[in-house]
Amino acid sequence: MTGFLEFLLIAVKCVAVFAVVMTGVPFMVWFERKAVAHFQSRLGPMYVGPHGILQPFADAIKLMFKEDFVPPQADKVIYYIAPLIGITTAFLGFSVIPFGPDTTLFGLVKTPLSLQLTDLNIGLLIVFSATAMGVYGIVLAGWSSNSKYALLGALRSTAQMASYELSLGLSTVAVLMLAGSLSLNSIVSAQSGYFAGFVPRWFIFQAPMGFLAFLLYFICGVAETNRAPFDFPEAEQELVAGFHTEYSSMKFAMFFMSEYINMIGVSCLATTLFLGGWNGWGASPGTSYGWIVGLGWFVVKVLFLLFVYVWLRATLPRLRYDQLMAFGWKFLFPLSMANILATAVWISLRAA
Amino acid sequence: MIAIAAFFLLAAIAVASAVAMLFQRNAVNSCLCLVLAFFALAGLYVLLGSPFIAAIQVIVYAGAIMVLFLFVIMLLNLTAREQPQKRPRVLPFAVAFGLMLFIELVVALRSPAGQVAASRAPETTVEEIGTQLFTHYIYPFELSSVLILAAIVGAVMLAKKKL
Numbered sequence: 161m162t163g164f165l166e167f168l169l170i171a172v173k174c175v176a177v178f179a180v181v182m183t184g185v186p187f188m189v190w191f192e193r194k195a196v197a198h199f200q201s202r203l204g205p206m207y208v209g210p211h212g213i214l215q216p217f218a219d220a221i222k223l224m225f226k227e228d229f230v231p232p233q234a235d236k237v238i239y240y241i242a243p244l245i246g247i248t249t250a251f252l253g254f255s256v257i258p259f260g261p262d263t264t265l266f267g268l269v270k271t272p273l274s275l276q277l278t279d280l281n282i283g284l285l286i287v288f289s290a291t292a293m294g295v296y297g298i299v300l301a302g303w304s305s306n307s308k309y310a311l312l313g314a315l316r317s318t319a320q321m322a323s324y325e326l327s328l329g330l331s332t333v334a335v336l337m338l339a340g341s342l343s344l345n346s347i348v349s350a351q352s353g354y355f356a357g358f359v360p361r362w363f364i365f366q367a368p369m370g371f372l373a374f375l376l377y378f379i380c381g382v383a384e385t386n387r388a389p390f391d392f393p394e395a396e397q398e399l400v401a402g403f404h405t406e407y408s409s410m411k412f413a414m415f416f417m418s419e420y421i422n423m424i425g426v427s428c429l430a431t432t433l434f435l436g437g438w439n440g441w442g443a444s445p446g447t448s449y450g451w452i453v454g455l456g457w458f459v460v461k462v463l464f465l466l467f468v469y470v471w472l473r474a475t476l477p478r479l480r481y482d483q484l485m486a487f488g489w490k491f492l493f494p495l496s497m498a499n500i501l502a503t504a505v506w507i508s509l510r511a512a
Numbered sequence: 513m514i515a516i517a518a519f520f521l522l523a524a525i526a527v528a529s530a531v532a533m534l535f536q537r538n539a540v541n542s543c544l545c546l547v548l549a550f551f552a553l554a555g556l557y558v559l560l561g562s563p564f565i566a567a568i569q570v571i572v573y574a575g576a577i578m579v580l581f582l583f584v585i586m587l588l589n590l591t592a593r594e595q596p597q598k599r600p601r602v603l604p605f606a607v608a609f610g611l612m613l614f615i616e617l618v619v620a621l622r623s624p625a626g627q628v629a630a631s632r633a634p635e636t637t638v639e640e641i642g643t644q645l646f647t648h649y650i651y652p653f654e655l656s657s658v659l660i661l662a663a664i665v666g667a668v669m670l671a672k673k674k675l
Binding site: 235238280281282285286288289291292293295296299300302303311314315318319321322325342 | 538540544547563564567568570571574575576579580582583586587637638
Protein backbone atom coordinates (compact mmCIF):
# COMPACT_ATOMS: atom_id res chain seq x y z
CA MET A 161 0.00 0.00 0.00
CA THR A 162 2.81 2.38 0.87
CA GLY A 163 4.40 1.63 -2.49
CA PHE A 164 1.23 2.69 -4.24
CA LEU A 165 0.97 5.84 -2.12
CA GLU A 166 4.54 6.77 -2.92
CA PHE A 167 3.89 6.25 -6.59
CA LEU A 168 0.78 8.42 -6.32
CA LEU A 169 2.73 11.16 -4.56
CA ILE A 170 5.39 11.19 -7.29
CA ALA A 171 2.69 11.30 -9.96
CA VAL A 172 0.96 14.21 -8.18
CA LYS A 173 4.26 16.07 -7.91
CA CYS A 174 5.02 15.54 -11.62
CA VAL A 175 1.58 16.77 -12.63
CA ALA A 176 1.85 19.74 -10.29
CA VAL A 177 5.20 20.85 -11.69
CA PHE A 178 3.97 20.33 -15.25
CA ALA A 179 0.78 22.28 -14.58
CA VAL A 180 2.52 25.19 -12.85
CA VAL A 181 5.12 25.56 -15.59
CA MET A 182 2.52 25.17 -18.34
CA THR A 183 0.27 27.85 -16.87
CA GLY A 184 3.32 29.96 -16.18
CA VAL A 185 4.11 30.17 -19.88
CA PRO A 186 1.05 32.20 -21.04
CA PHE A 187 1.44 34.58 -18.10
CA MET A 188 5.11 34.96 -18.93
CA VAL A 189 4.16 35.85 -22.53
CA TRP A 190 1.65 38.37 -21.23
CA PHE A 191 4.14 39.80 -18.73
CA GLU A 192 6.81 40.13 -21.39
CA ARG A 193 4.49 41.92 -23.80
CA LYS A 194 3.28 44.29 -21.11
CA ALA A 195 6.75 44.97 -19.70
CA VAL A 196 8.34 45.58 -23.10
CA ALA A 197 5.41 47.83 -24.00
CA HIS A 198 5.87 49.91 -20.86
CA PHE A 199 9.63 50.06 -21.46
CA GLN A 200 8.72 51.66 -24.80
CA SER A 201 5.99 53.95 -23.42
CA ARG A 202 3.20 51.87 -24.92
CA LEU A 203 0.35 50.09 -23.18
CA GLY A 204 0.63 46.65 -24.77
CA PRO A 205 -2.36 44.33 -24.97
CA MET A 206 -5.39 45.99 -23.33
CA TYR A 207 -8.57 44.56 -24.87
CA VAL A 208 -8.90 40.94 -23.75
CA GLY A 209 -9.53 40.97 -20.02
CA PRO A 210 -8.29 43.58 -17.54
CA HIS A 211 -4.98 44.95 -18.85
CA GLY A 212 -4.99 42.23 -21.49
CA ILE A 213 -4.37 39.45 -18.98
CA LEU A 214 -6.44 37.03 -21.07
CA GLN A 215 -4.59 37.89 -24.28
CA PRO A 216 -2.29 34.81 -24.16
CA PHE A 217 -5.33 32.55 -23.82
CA ALA A 218 -6.93 34.22 -26.82
CA ASP A 219 -3.67 33.66 -28.68
CA ALA A 220 -3.61 30.02 -27.62
CA ILE A 221 -7.16 29.48 -28.87
CA LYS A 222 -6.27 31.18 -32.14
CA LEU A 223 -3.18 28.99 -32.56
CA MET A 224 -5.13 25.82 -31.88
CA PHE A 225 -7.68 26.58 -34.56
CA LYS A 226 -5.18 27.64 -37.21
CA GLU A 227 -4.53 25.41 -40.17
CA ASP A 228 -1.72 22.96 -39.44
CA PHE A 229 0.20 23.31 -42.67
CA VAL A 230 3.04 20.94 -43.50
CA PRO A 231 5.32 22.04 -46.33
CA PRO A 232 5.12 19.46 -49.13
CA GLN A 233 8.91 19.25 -49.45
CA ALA A 234 9.42 18.67 -45.73
CA ASP A 235 10.87 15.52 -44.23
CA LYS A 236 7.57 14.52 -42.59
CA VAL A 237 8.71 12.34 -39.70
CA ILE A 238 11.44 14.67 -38.49
CA TYR A 239 9.22 17.69 -39.09
CA TYR A 240 6.71 16.18 -36.65
CA ILE A 241 9.13 15.08 -33.94
CA ALA A 242 11.28 18.24 -33.86
CA PRO A 243 8.86 20.35 -31.74
CA LEU A 244 8.27 17.34 -29.50
CA ILE A 245 12.01 17.05 -28.82
CA GLY A 246 12.13 20.76 -28.07
CA ILE A 247 9.34 20.76 -25.52
CA THR A 248 10.26 17.43 -23.88
CA THR A 249 13.84 18.46 -23.23
CA ALA A 250 12.63 21.83 -21.96
CA PHE A 251 10.60 20.04 -19.27
CA LEU A 252 13.30 17.52 -18.34
CA GLY A 253 15.38 20.03 -16.39
CA PHE A 254 12.59 20.57 -13.84
CA SER A 255 12.85 16.96 -12.66
CA VAL A 256 15.83 17.65 -10.40
CA ILE A 257 15.23 21.21 -9.18
CA PRO A 258 14.36 21.53 -5.47
CA PHE A 259 11.49 24.01 -5.23
CA GLY A 260 11.31 24.19 -1.47
CA PRO A 261 12.31 22.57 1.81
CA ASP A 262 10.91 19.23 2.91
CA THR A 263 7.44 19.50 4.36
CA THR A 264 4.85 17.43 6.11
CA LEU A 265 2.05 19.59 4.63
CA PHE A 266 0.94 20.67 8.14
CA GLY A 267 1.12 17.10 9.39
CA LEU A 268 -0.87 15.56 6.54
CA VAL A 269 1.89 13.09 5.66
CA LYS A 270 4.03 11.11 8.10
CA THR A 271 7.40 11.18 6.33
CA PRO A 272 8.48 14.67 5.22
CA LEU A 273 7.65 15.25 1.58
CA SER A 274 10.45 16.59 -0.57
CA LEU A 275 9.46 19.44 -2.88
CA GLN A 276 11.64 18.06 -5.62
CA LEU A 277 10.76 15.40 -8.17
CA THR A 278 13.93 13.36 -7.71
CA ASP A 279 17.19 14.05 -5.92
CA LEU A 280 19.86 12.43 -8.10
CA ASN A 281 23.49 12.73 -7.12
CA ILE A 282 24.19 13.82 -10.69
CA GLY A 283 21.28 16.29 -10.74
CA LEU A 284 23.06 19.11 -12.49
CA LEU A 285 24.26 16.82 -15.28
CA ILE A 286 20.68 15.82 -15.99
CA VAL A 287 19.86 19.48 -16.60
CA PHE A 288 22.86 19.82 -18.89
CA SER A 289 22.05 16.72 -20.88
CA ALA A 290 18.53 18.07 -21.34
CA THR A 291 19.94 21.38 -22.62
CA ALA A 292 22.33 19.53 -24.89
CA MET A 293 19.49 17.53 -26.40
CA GLY A 294 17.34 20.64 -26.76
CA VAL A 295 19.56 21.75 -29.62
CA TYR A 296 18.18 18.88 -31.70
CA GLY A 297 14.67 20.27 -31.61
CA ILE A 298 15.81 23.48 -33.29
CA VAL A 299 18.32 21.91 -35.66
CA LEU A 300 15.94 19.25 -36.91
CA ALA A 301 13.11 21.75 -37.26
CA GLY A 302 15.28 23.93 -39.45
CA TRP A 303 16.59 21.09 -41.53
CA SER A 304 13.36 19.16 -42.04
CA SER A 305 11.29 22.14 -43.20
CA ASN A 306 13.46 22.29 -46.31
CA SER A 307 13.57 26.05 -46.44
CA LYS A 308 16.61 28.32 -46.73
CA TYR A 309 15.57 30.64 -43.91
CA ALA A 310 14.79 27.80 -41.56
CA LEU A 311 18.07 26.05 -42.39
CA LEU A 312 20.08 29.23 -41.82
CA GLY A 313 18.34 29.77 -38.51
CA ALA A 314 19.06 26.19 -37.50
CA LEU A 315 22.72 26.46 -38.50
CA ARG A 316 23.10 29.63 -36.49
CA SER A 317 21.46 28.07 -33.48
CA THR A 318 23.68 24.98 -33.61
CA ALA A 319 26.83 27.07 -33.68
CA GLN A 320 25.53 29.41 -31.00
CA MET A 321 24.19 26.82 -28.60
CA ALA A 322 27.19 24.51 -28.99
CA SER A 323 29.54 27.43 -28.29
CA TYR A 324 27.70 28.85 -25.31
CA GLU A 325 27.01 25.47 -23.77
CA LEU A 326 30.72 25.22 -22.97
CA SER A 327 30.84 28.43 -20.98
CA LEU A 328 27.46 27.59 -19.43
CA GLY A 329 28.83 24.32 -18.11
CA LEU A 330 32.14 25.79 -17.02
CA SER A 331 30.51 28.70 -15.18
CA THR A 332 28.69 26.26 -12.91
CA VAL A 333 31.90 24.41 -12.04
CA ALA A 334 32.79 27.17 -9.55
CA VAL A 335 29.56 26.43 -7.67
CA LEU A 336 30.20 22.69 -7.80
CA MET A 337 33.65 23.25 -6.29
CA LEU A 338 32.25 25.46 -3.52
CA ALA A 339 29.41 23.05 -2.76
CA GLY A 340 31.37 19.86 -3.38
CA SER A 341 28.39 18.08 -4.92
CA LEU A 342 26.42 17.68 -8.14
CA SER A 343 23.16 17.09 -6.32
CA LEU A 344 21.04 20.21 -6.46
CA ASN A 345 19.63 19.48 -3.02
CA SER A 346 23.06 19.57 -1.38
CA ILE A 347 23.97 22.64 -3.41
CA VAL A 348 20.95 24.41 -1.91
CA SER A 349 21.74 23.26 1.62
CA ALA A 350 25.32 24.47 1.18
CA GLN A 351 23.84 27.95 0.80
CA SER A 352 21.78 28.09 3.98
CA GLY A 353 22.68 30.36 6.88
CA TYR A 354 24.04 33.88 7.08
CA PHE A 355 27.34 35.75 7.20
CA ALA A 356 27.53 38.16 10.15
CA GLY A 357 23.92 37.40 10.95
CA PHE A 358 22.22 38.98 7.95
CA VAL A 359 24.07 38.44 4.63
CA PRO A 360 22.75 35.15 3.23
CA ARG A 361 25.35 32.53 2.36
CA TRP A 362 24.22 32.32 -1.25
CA PHE A 363 26.97 31.47 -3.69
CA ILE A 364 26.91 34.92 -5.26
CA PHE A 365 27.85 36.29 -1.81
CA GLN A 366 30.15 33.47 -0.71
CA ALA A 367 33.06 34.34 -2.97
CA PRO A 368 33.81 36.97 -5.60
CA MET A 369 34.08 34.07 -8.04
CA GLY A 370 30.54 33.07 -7.22
CA PHE A 371 29.24 36.41 -8.40
CA LEU A 372 31.29 36.29 -11.59
CA ALA A 373 30.12 32.73 -12.21
CA PHE A 374 26.52 33.90 -11.80
CA LEU A 375 27.01 36.65 -14.40
CA LEU A 376 28.67 34.19 -16.79
CA TYR A 377 25.94 31.63 -16.24
CA PHE A 378 23.16 34.09 -16.86
CA ILE A 379 24.73 35.52 -20.02
CA CYS A 380 25.25 32.02 -21.39
CA GLY A 381 21.75 31.09 -20.27
CA VAL A 382 20.29 33.95 -22.27
CA ALA A 383 22.30 32.82 -25.30
CA GLU A 384 21.29 29.20 -24.72
CA THR A 385 17.59 30.05 -24.74
CA ASN A 386 18.01 32.16 -27.89
CA ARG A 387 16.74 35.32 -26.29
CA ALA A 388 17.64 38.91 -27.12
CA PRO A 389 20.38 40.09 -27.49
CA PHE A 390 21.36 36.62 -28.72
CA ASP A 391 18.19 35.76 -30.67
CA PHE A 392 19.96 34.84 -33.89
CA PRO A 393 18.16 31.61 -34.72
CA GLU A 394 15.00 33.64 -35.22
CA ALA A 395 16.37 37.06 -36.20
CA GLU A 396 13.23 38.24 -37.97
CA GLN A 397 14.84 41.03 -39.97
CA GLU A 398 17.22 38.59 -41.59
CA LEU A 399 15.57 35.19 -41.52
CA VAL A 400 11.77 35.80 -41.57
CA ALA A 401 11.36 33.73 -38.40
CA GLY A 402 14.41 31.49 -38.42
CA PHE A 403 14.11 27.82 -37.64
CA HIS A 404 10.34 27.85 -37.21
CA THR A 405 9.52 29.77 -40.38
CA GLU A 406 7.67 26.80 -41.90
CA TYR A 407 5.80 25.83 -38.76
CA SER A 408 2.23 26.81 -38.06
CA SER A 409 -0.54 26.23 -35.55
CA MET A 410 0.25 24.15 -32.45
CA LYS A 411 3.65 23.00 -33.71
CA PHE A 412 4.69 26.64 -33.92
CA ALA A 413 3.20 27.19 -30.48
CA MET A 414 5.23 24.29 -29.12
CA PHE A 415 8.45 26.00 -30.16
CA PHE A 416 7.35 29.13 -28.42
CA MET A 417 6.32 27.24 -25.33
CA SER A 418 9.65 25.43 -25.20
CA GLU A 419 11.48 28.73 -25.47
CA TYR A 420 9.57 30.13 -22.50
CA ILE A 421 9.85 26.89 -20.53
CA ASN A 422 13.59 27.00 -21.14
CA MET A 423 13.68 30.56 -19.83
CA ILE A 424 11.88 29.46 -16.68
CA GLY A 425 14.23 26.48 -16.43
CA VAL A 426 17.37 28.60 -16.73
CA SER A 427 16.00 30.99 -14.10
CA CYS A 428 15.14 28.10 -11.76
CA LEU A 429 18.63 26.65 -12.14
CA ALA A 430 20.29 30.04 -11.65
CA THR A 431 18.22 30.48 -8.48
CA THR A 432 19.19 27.04 -7.25
CA LEU A 433 22.89 27.34 -8.04
CA PHE A 434 23.66 30.94 -7.20
CA LEU A 435 20.79 32.63 -5.36
CA GLY A 436 20.39 30.10 -2.59
CA GLY A 437 17.42 28.19 -4.03
CA TRP A 438 14.55 28.35 -1.53
CA ASN A 439 16.80 29.73 1.22
CA GLY A 440 15.73 33.08 2.59
CA TRP A 441 14.59 34.84 5.75
CA GLY A 442 11.98 32.74 7.48
CA ALA A 443 12.35 29.71 5.21
CA SER A 444 13.29 26.84 7.47
CA PRO A 445 12.30 23.21 7.05
CA GLY A 446 11.62 22.90 10.78
CA THR A 447 8.59 25.12 11.22
CA SER A 448 5.18 24.27 9.83
CA TYR A 449 4.94 27.37 7.62
CA GLY A 450 8.64 27.38 6.67
CA TRP A 451 8.07 25.46 3.46
CA ILE A 452 5.57 27.97 2.12
CA VAL A 453 8.02 30.80 2.82
CA GLY A 454 10.77 28.78 1.11
CA LEU A 455 8.59 28.12 -1.90
CA GLY A 456 7.74 31.82 -1.94
CA TRP A 457 11.40 32.82 -1.91
CA PHE A 458 12.10 30.45 -4.78
CA VAL A 459 9.25 31.87 -6.85
CA VAL A 460 10.25 35.46 -6.10
CA LYS A 461 13.84 34.85 -7.19
CA VAL A 462 12.76 33.07 -10.37
CA LEU A 463 10.32 35.87 -11.20
CA PHE A 464 13.07 38.43 -10.71
CA LEU A 465 15.37 36.59 -13.12
CA LEU A 466 12.55 36.33 -15.64
CA PHE A 467 12.10 40.07 -15.34
CA VAL A 468 15.81 40.48 -16.06
CA TYR A 469 15.27 38.45 -19.22
CA VAL A 470 12.58 40.86 -20.38
CA TRP A 471 14.62 43.83 -19.24
CA LEU A 472 17.57 42.68 -21.36
CA ARG A 473 15.32 42.21 -24.36
CA ALA A 474 13.90 45.70 -24.03
CA THR A 475 17.33 47.28 -23.50
CA LEU A 476 19.92 45.63 -25.71
CA PRO A 477 20.03 45.48 -29.51
CA ARG A 478 20.95 42.21 -31.19
CA LEU A 479 24.65 41.53 -31.63
CA ARG A 480 26.24 40.93 -35.02
CA TYR A 481 26.89 37.28 -35.74
CA ASP A 482 30.69 37.42 -35.66
CA GLN A 483 30.49 39.49 -32.47
CA LEU A 484 28.41 36.72 -30.92
CA MET A 485 30.99 34.06 -31.73
CA ALA A 486 33.94 36.23 -30.70
CA PHE A 487 32.18 37.12 -27.43
CA GLY A 488 31.48 33.50 -26.64
CA TRP A 489 34.85 32.01 -27.52
CA LYS A 490 37.32 34.81 -26.90
CA PHE A 491 35.77 36.41 -23.85
CA LEU A 492 33.31 34.18 -21.96
CA PHE A 493 35.20 30.93 -22.41
CA PRO A 494 38.63 32.13 -21.15
CA LEU A 495 36.92 34.07 -18.37
CA SER A 496 35.04 31.02 -17.13
CA MET A 497 38.25 28.96 -17.23
CA ALA A 498 40.07 31.65 -15.26
CA ASN A 499 37.17 31.73 -12.82
CA ILE A 500 37.54 28.00 -12.16
CA LEU A 501 41.26 28.46 -11.44
CA ALA A 502 40.55 31.42 -9.16
CA THR A 503 37.90 29.41 -7.31
CA ALA A 504 40.36 26.55 -6.78
CA VAL A 505 42.92 28.98 -5.36
CA TRP A 506 40.24 30.60 -3.18
CA ILE A 507 39.12 27.26 -1.77
CA SER A 508 42.63 26.08 -0.99
CA LEU A 509 43.52 29.44 0.62
CA ARG A 510 40.35 29.34 2.72
CA ALA A 511 41.13 25.80 3.83
CA ALA A 512 44.69 26.72 4.76
CA MET B 513 13.33 -8.55 -13.38
CA ILE B 514 12.68 -5.02 -14.54
CA ALA B 515 16.43 -4.54 -14.94
CA ILE B 516 16.68 -7.56 -17.24
CA ALA B 517 13.73 -6.41 -19.33
CA ALA B 518 15.25 -2.95 -19.52
CA PHE B 519 18.59 -4.42 -20.54
CA PHE B 520 17.11 -6.39 -23.42
CA LEU B 521 15.01 -3.46 -24.55
CA LEU B 522 17.98 -1.06 -24.49
CA ALA B 523 20.32 -3.59 -26.10
CA ALA B 524 17.79 -4.22 -28.87
CA ILE B 525 17.41 -0.47 -29.46
CA ALA B 526 21.19 0.01 -29.49
CA VAL B 527 21.81 -2.77 -32.02
CA ALA B 528 18.80 -1.93 -34.17
CA SER B 529 19.64 1.76 -34.37
CA ALA B 530 23.31 1.02 -35.10
CA VAL B 531 22.28 -1.26 -37.96
CA ALA B 532 19.70 1.25 -39.14
CA MET B 533 22.40 3.93 -39.17
CA LEU B 534 24.41 1.87 -41.66
CA PHE B 535 21.51 1.29 -44.04
CA GLN B 536 20.05 4.78 -44.10
CA ARG B 537 20.20 6.53 -47.45
CA ASN B 538 19.92 9.95 -45.87
CA ALA B 539 22.93 11.20 -43.90
CA VAL B 540 20.76 13.13 -41.42
CA ASN B 541 18.72 10.03 -40.66
CA SER B 542 21.95 8.06 -40.11
CA CYS B 543 23.06 10.71 -37.70
CA LEU B 544 19.79 10.50 -35.74
CA CYS B 545 20.02 6.72 -35.58
CA LEU B 546 23.47 7.08 -34.07
CA VAL B 547 22.08 9.50 -31.48
CA LEU B 548 19.47 6.91 -30.57
CA ALA B 549 22.21 4.28 -30.24
CA PHE B 550 24.11 6.58 -27.87
CA PHE B 551 20.96 7.03 -25.82
CA ALA B 552 20.48 3.29 -25.52
CA LEU B 553 24.12 2.97 -24.44
CA ALA B 554 23.57 5.65 -21.81
CA GLY B 555 20.63 3.61 -20.54
CA LEU B 556 22.89 0.56 -20.31
CA TYR B 557 25.38 2.56 -18.24
CA VAL B 558 22.57 3.47 -15.85
CA LEU B 559 21.75 -0.23 -15.51
CA LEU B 560 25.42 -0.86 -14.68
CA GLY B 561 25.14 1.63 -11.83
CA SER B 562 27.00 4.54 -13.46
CA PRO B 563 24.53 7.38 -13.92
CA PHE B 564 27.48 9.79 -14.12
CA ILE B 565 28.97 8.06 -17.16
CA ALA B 566 25.49 7.88 -18.67
CA ALA B 567 24.97 11.63 -18.28
CA ILE B 568 28.41 12.35 -19.72
CA GLN B 569 27.63 10.04 -22.64
CA VAL B 570 24.47 11.99 -23.39
CA ILE B 571 26.08 15.42 -22.95
CA VAL B 572 29.30 14.76 -24.84
CA TYR B 573 28.40 12.22 -27.52
CA ALA B 574 24.69 12.63 -28.14
CA GLY B 575 24.69 16.32 -27.27
CA ALA B 576 27.90 17.88 -28.51
CA ILE B 577 29.60 15.61 -31.02
CA MET B 578 26.52 14.48 -32.92
CA VAL B 579 25.25 18.06 -33.10
CA LEU B 580 28.51 18.98 -34.80
CA PHE B 581 28.04 16.04 -37.19
CA LEU B 582 24.55 17.29 -38.01
CA PHE B 583 25.94 20.77 -38.47
CA VAL B 584 28.47 19.56 -41.03
CA ILE B 585 25.92 17.40 -42.85
CA MET B 586 23.52 20.32 -43.07
CA LEU B 587 26.28 22.60 -44.38
CA LEU B 588 27.15 20.07 -47.07
CA ASN B 589 23.46 20.03 -47.96
CA LEU B 590 23.46 16.55 -49.44
CA THR B 591 20.44 15.74 -51.52
CA ALA B 592 19.51 12.24 -52.56
CA ARG B 593 20.87 12.87 -56.04
CA GLU B 594 24.30 13.95 -54.83
CA GLN B 595 24.80 11.08 -52.43
CA PRO B 596 28.39 9.88 -52.84
CA GLN B 597 28.54 6.73 -54.88
CA LYS B 598 30.17 3.68 -53.40
CA ARG B 599 33.80 3.66 -54.46
CA PRO B 600 34.90 0.10 -55.28
CA ARG B 601 38.55 0.99 -54.58
CA VAL B 602 37.76 1.50 -50.91
CA LEU B 603 35.55 -1.56 -50.57
CA PRO B 604 38.31 -4.24 -50.20
CA PHE B 605 40.00 -2.19 -47.49
CA ALA B 606 36.72 -1.69 -45.67
CA VAL B 607 36.00 -5.43 -45.77
CA ALA B 608 39.55 -6.29 -44.67
CA PHE B 609 39.51 -3.89 -41.73
CA GLY B 610 36.02 -4.95 -40.76
CA LEU B 611 37.10 -8.60 -40.72
CA MET B 612 40.19 -7.75 -38.70
CA LEU B 613 38.12 -5.91 -36.14
CA PHE B 614 35.67 -8.79 -35.95
CA ILE B 615 38.45 -11.35 -35.44
CA GLU B 616 40.05 -9.15 -32.80
CA LEU B 617 36.74 -8.91 -30.97
CA VAL B 618 36.20 -12.65 -31.08
CA VAL B 619 39.76 -13.34 -29.86
CA ALA B 620 39.43 -10.74 -27.13
CA LEU B 621 36.12 -12.13 -25.95
CA ARG B 622 37.41 -15.72 -25.91
CA SER B 623 40.60 -14.85 -24.02
CA PRO B 624 40.52 -15.11 -20.20
CA ALA B 625 40.45 -11.32 -19.87
CA GLY B 626 37.27 -11.19 -21.91
CA GLN B 627 35.49 -13.75 -19.76
CA VAL B 628 34.69 -11.26 -17.00
CA ALA B 629 30.96 -10.93 -16.63
CA ALA B 630 29.63 -7.37 -16.74
CA SER B 631 29.09 -6.27 -13.18
CA ARG B 632 27.85 -3.16 -11.48
CA ALA B 633 30.56 -0.58 -11.03
CA PRO B 634 31.77 -0.65 -7.41
CA GLU B 635 31.72 3.01 -6.48
CA THR B 636 31.06 5.49 -9.21
CA THR B 637 30.57 8.81 -7.58
CA VAL B 638 32.05 11.75 -9.43
CA GLU B 639 34.68 12.04 -6.71
CA GLU B 640 35.76 8.43 -7.15
CA ILE B 641 36.05 8.79 -10.93
CA GLY B 642 38.08 11.96 -10.50
CA THR B 643 40.43 10.32 -8.01
CA GLN B 644 40.90 7.33 -10.30
CA LEU B 645 41.54 9.55 -13.31
CA PHE B 646 44.14 11.66 -11.57
CA THR B 647 45.98 8.87 -9.74
CA HIS B 648 45.70 5.42 -11.28
CA TYR B 649 44.96 6.48 -14.86
CA ILE B 650 47.00 9.67 -14.94
CA TYR B 651 49.21 8.62 -17.89
CA PRO B 652 46.41 7.54 -20.25
CA PHE B 653 44.51 10.67 -19.19
CA GLU B 654 47.40 13.02 -19.97
CA LEU B 655 48.22 11.16 -23.19
CA SER B 656 44.67 11.47 -24.47
CA SER B 657 44.63 15.16 -23.63
CA VAL B 658 47.84 15.62 -25.63
CA LEU B 659 46.24 13.67 -28.48
CA ILE B 660 43.20 15.96 -28.44
CA LEU B 661 45.44 19.03 -28.34
CA ALA B 662 47.35 17.73 -31.37
CA ALA B 663 44.04 17.16 -33.17
CA ILE B 664 42.95 20.73 -32.42
CA VAL B 665 46.24 22.16 -33.66
CA GLY B 666 45.98 20.00 -36.78
CA ALA B 667 42.42 21.19 -37.45
CA VAL B 668 43.47 24.82 -37.09
CA MET B 669 46.43 24.19 -39.41
CA LEU B 670 44.19 22.66 -42.05
CA ALA B 671 41.45 25.26 -41.83
CA LYS B 672 43.41 28.47 -41.19
CA LYS B 673 46.76 28.25 -42.98
CA LYS B 674 47.13 32.00 -43.09
CA LEU B 675 46.53 32.54 -39.39
